[in-house]
Amino acid sequence: MAAPNWLEQLRAARKTALLGDGKRKVHYLFDSGKEMVEEYDMKTNQLLLRKWREKNTLGACGNWQIEVGEPDLPAVRALDQELIKESSTNPILMRKDTKNSFQWRIRNLPYPKDVYSVSVEKDQRCCVIHTSNKKYYKKFSIPDLDRFQLPLDINALSFTHSNNTLIITYQKPTEVLAAEEELLKELKKIKVANDGDGECKTQ
Template sequence: MAVPGWRERLRAARKTALVQDGKRKVHYLFEDGKEMAEEYDVKSGQLVSRKWREKNTLGGSGKWQVEVGEPTSPLLGALESELIKESSSNPVFMRKDTLSSFQWRIRNLPYPKEVYSVSVEKEQRCCVIRTTNKKSQLPLDTAALSFTHANNTLIITYQKPKEILAAEEQLQKELKKIKAANNEEGDCKTQ
C-alpha cells in the first residue's frame, strides 16, 4: 500500500477552525495522532505560523515544535524563572513564508550585511550562509564534525581544536586567580 501524499493526508485529517484576533486558526488531527496547528492572516491569506506535535512516550501530548513563524516563548512560572535559560542575544533561526516565497530569518546577528554571503548549492539542493568573520585561522577538519537527531532537533557538533582547548584552559587558570567578592576565605569576617 502506497503512503498517501501530503494533500491526501490533509484531506483525511480531522480539522477545526476559528477566526480570532485577525487570524484564521486551523487545527489538524491526523490518523497517526500527530497534530498540526496553522494560523493565517485573515486579510492577506498569508501563513503566519505552523507548528506540530505528537504523542509522547506515555501517550500524552508532546510539546509544540514550530516549523513556520516565531518560536514560542514559554510563559515563565515562579519556579521556572529561577532556571538557567539561553541568552536572549543568541541567534534564533526561524522560517516565515510569504504568499509567493519561502523565507528564513536568523535574528540577533549584529554584523553588517557585507559580512554575510548567501548562495545556492545546486548539486546539494540547499542554500548556504557564510560569514567573513573568523573566530580563528585554524583549518576545519571534517573528522571533527558530527551530527545527530533527537526530539525533533538536529544537533551539529564540531570538536574544538587543541589550540582552542589550550587557550580556554589558560583562561580558566587566570579566572581562578581572581578573588570573588563573596569569597568566604577572605580577610573580612562578619560580626
C-alpha cells in the same frame, strides 16, 4: 507525482477551524496521531503560524514545535532554573513566509552583508549560512520541499541584511504555490467550531 500525496494527507486529516482576532485557526489531526495547527490572516490568507506535535510512547502529548511563526516565549521556570538562561543577544532564527516565498529572519547578527554566505547542500537537503569571520554557522531544512519531495534550487535562494537581521528568501516552487491555492479552498469549506478546538489537552 509526489505533490498530491501531501495534499491528500491534509484532505484526509480531521480538521477543526476557529475564527477570531482576524485569524483563521485550523487544527489538523492525522491518522498517525500527529497534530498540526495553522493560523492564517483572514484578510490576506497569509500563513502566520504552523506548529506540530505528536504523542510520546506513553500516549501523552509532546511539546509544540514551531515551523513557521514567532518562537514561543519561554514558560515561567522555577527560580533555580532562572539563573541559566539564553542570552538575549544570541542569534534568533524564525520563519515568516510571504505569499510567494519561504522567508527566514535571523536577528542579532550585526556583521555587514558581505560577511555572509548562503548556500544549498543538495545531498543533505538543507540550506547553510556561514560567515567569513567564523562567528556564525547554521544549517536549516525546508520541510515544505521535503513533503513535496522537491529538490533544492540555489537560484531560488537570496538574502539581504538590515537592522542586525539577516533575511533569507527562497522562492516557492510552482508546485507548492498550486498546492497552497488548493488547500486554501479546502480550508474555507471547513465548518467553524463553536466550542473547543479539538486539540489534544496537555496532561
